[in-house]
Amino acid sequence: MTATQTADGTTAVDRSAPPASWWAVGALALGIFTLVTAEFLPASLLSPMAHDLGVSEGMAGQTVTVTALMGAVTAPTLAILLPRTDRRVVMVGLTALALVSNLLVAISPGLVTVLLARLLLGVALAGFWAMVLAVTAQLVAPDHLGRAMMVVNSGVSLATVLAVPVGAFLGELWGWRWVFVAAGGTAVLALVAQLVTLPRLPVTSSGSLRILLETARRRIVLVGMTATALIAGGHFAGFTYLRPALDRVPLLTAAGLAGLLAAYGAASFVGNILSGLLADKRLRLLVVAAPVLIGVATVTLALGGTSYALVAATVVLWGIGFGGIPTAVQTWIARVAPDRLESMGGLFVATFQIAIALGAAVGGLVVDAFDVRTALVLGGVAAVLGGALLGAARRV
Incomplete structure (x- = not known):
């Protein structure tokens, strides 16, 4: 180098x-x-x-x-x-x-x-x-x-x-x-x-407000930020209210609940590993498939989440899907704007943080106005739309 x-x-x-x-x-x-x-x-x-x-x-x-x-x-x-x-x-x-x-x-x-x-x-x-x-x-x-x-x-x-x-x-x-x-x-x-x-790591791109705003105005960046907001916001619109969703499972014990949460965490780790295997060679597949898993899991949990076995399967799918999102999004960033990695990284982290807050807030409003199943369905649909937007934005 x-x-x-x-x-x-x-x-x-x-x-x-x-x-x-x-x-x-x-x-x-x-x-x-x-x-x-x-x-x-x-x-x-x-x-x-x-x-x-x-x-x-x-x-x-x-x-x-x-x-x-x-x-x-x-x-x-x-x-x-x-x-x-x-x-x-x-x-x-x-x-x-x-x-x-x-x-x-x-x-x-x-x-x-x-x-x-x-x-x-x-x-x-x-x-x-x-x-x-x-x-x-x-x-x-x-x-x-x-x-x-x-x-x-x-x-x-x-x-x-x-x-x-x-x-x-x-x-x-x-x-x-x-x-x-x-x-x-x-x-x-x-x-x-x-x-x-860590070796010496020289700055590879200039950092200024002008550069940041110029990067944010790129069409591909706007599309990517919108897609990321849909995926992260959709996920947290449902995941924030996972506990009341799981409370619908008949005779769910404290040990059973702990097992489901542990299964989600383990599946998230697996999803991250799988994303690493796909990101370099099959990125377009990854950015679409991971949000689709979130959508399938949330909708299934909303519509049929009363069997412990089915709920366990959906929680695992959900964990695998969201576990792959960070690597998928970050690799996508590197492909579409390799000359602005620092600006892009900052914009996407900010987007993710804001999407977490908005997703949880909107999910709460939906839960209060309707029910937790509606929040799960809307969150899953948002995540799938975000993945489709990323996959269609540019051939990667």
């Missing part, structure tokens, strides 16, 4: 045959695991956190809200704020910020301090996500990018499976503050791994 200086002061990198650096890709996956685990921890620790901080559970739940809102702001702007900073320094710095956030939460005397610490996590999480595609593209050859993103996104899958149950278990043993200390320890491991494995 060679680098040359361009007229606007950035570094143009020839990526025709970069040496593979899979240890560095693994370090990025560990970083993603650390960040997503920290994001999910309040879900498993909400009650003891609220009691200890002297606030309602609803107020304690805002620790998740502020993280997402800060992420939506940070994702598209970080490249603008740090236009020439070595991306190795940026990724290490964001991981360090997550470490600081977790330790601040652990020692916080009240909710205000916790919320401020979680704002820092929002910066770290969204910034890391926005940069990770462009960084990974410098570490592996272009025809291996899909598999590399699968490795990176395995950190998300593992965090999805482990964060909530392990957080709840350790919270009972140690108390919620020590769980955040442990999350800080994971951040230290990720920090060390990145320092050891």
